[in-house]
Amino acid sequence: MQEEKEWFQNWFDTPFYHILYDYRNDDEARFFMKNLVDFLNLNQENKILDLPCGKGRHAVFLNKEGFKTTGADLSANSIAYAKRFENTNLKFVIHDMREPLSHQYHAIFNLFTSFGYFNDEDTNIKVLKNFKNSLLDKGHIVIDFLNLTKVTRDLVPYERFTKKGIDFTIRKKVSDKFIVKEIEVNFDGETKHYREQVQALDLEKMKTFAERAGLKIQHVFGDHALNAFDEHNSDRLILILQ
Numbered sequence: 001m002q003e004e005k006e007w008f009q010n011w012f013d014t015p016f017y018h019i020l021y022d023y024r025n026d027d028e029a030r031f032f033m034k035n036l037v038d039f040l041n042l043n044q045e046n047k048i049l050d051l052p053c054g055k056g057r058h059a060v061f062l063n064k065e066g067f068k069t070t071g072a073d074l075s076a077n078s079i080a081y082a083k084r085f086e087n088t089n090l091k092f093v094i095h096d097m098r099e100p101l102s103h104q105y106h107a108i109f110n111l112f113t114s115f116g117y118f119n120d121e122d123t124n125i126k127v128l129k130n131f132k133n134s135l136l137d138k139g140h141i142v143i144d145f146l147n148l149t150k151v152t153r154d155l156v157p158y159e160r161f162t163k164k165g166i167d168f169t170i171r172k173k174v175s176d177k178f179i180v181k182e183i184e185v186n187f188d189g190e191t192k193h194y195r196e197q198v199q200a201l202d203l204e205k206m207k208t209f210a211e212r213a214g215l216k217i218q219h220v221f222g223d224h225a226l227n228a229f230d231e232h233n234s235d236r237l238i239l240i241l242q
Helices: 007-011 015-020 026-040 057-064 076-085 121-133 148-153 203-212
Strands: 047-050 068-073 090-094 105-110 135-146 158-163 166-174 178-187 190-199 217-221 236-241
Touching: 007 190, 015 166, 015 178, 015 190, 026 057, 026 135, 047 057, 057 068, 057 076, 057 090, 068 076, 076 090, 121 135, 121 203, 135 148, 203 217, 203 236
Parallel strands: 047 068, 047 105, 068 090, 105 135
Antiparallel strands: 135 236, 158 166, 166 178, 178 190, 217 236
């Protein structure tokens, strides 16, 4: 019997995922990456891992800035797309963040709410330990997560709209453990159903995970401009760990 795929294996490998989130563009990526590398005082000899990297927009910008960059993602389709940008100092590989990494880096970036995908909290610790074990001396891990308080307060439970000729119906809910987005896609007379699900994690929970993984949170920011985190008003929860 074929093993059932997890939600992210189904959803991220579809073209619909990239259409739904097409507003997350190269300008946004450049702005965030420029702020991060400046804050971390990275130099062009430093090696950076972007995991998961999607189609590689952050990794491509980092490489253009002179950094030796690796993008890794579980989605074979995304990596196949990203490989067209490869060069001597930019590589893309298929990798599951739950598995140990084979190289070491000065910085590991986990962006775009790519943490807490899994059903149990112990897997979060495993992921962080994998990152920690692949850090070079004085390296940093960056986790770019959502702000649970604001997401819960501002949640829109139902939306229906059309993008690029595709009808999307989105239903969202927040429970004690998960933020769930049910996605119905209608295209060319066919209806498909997908799901996004991340654990409902706040700063205190993240601190617990970091401690269990042998890491320490050095800085906490609330947006891609790296402004201070405000639990009630910040769009993001961005952690710098070491």
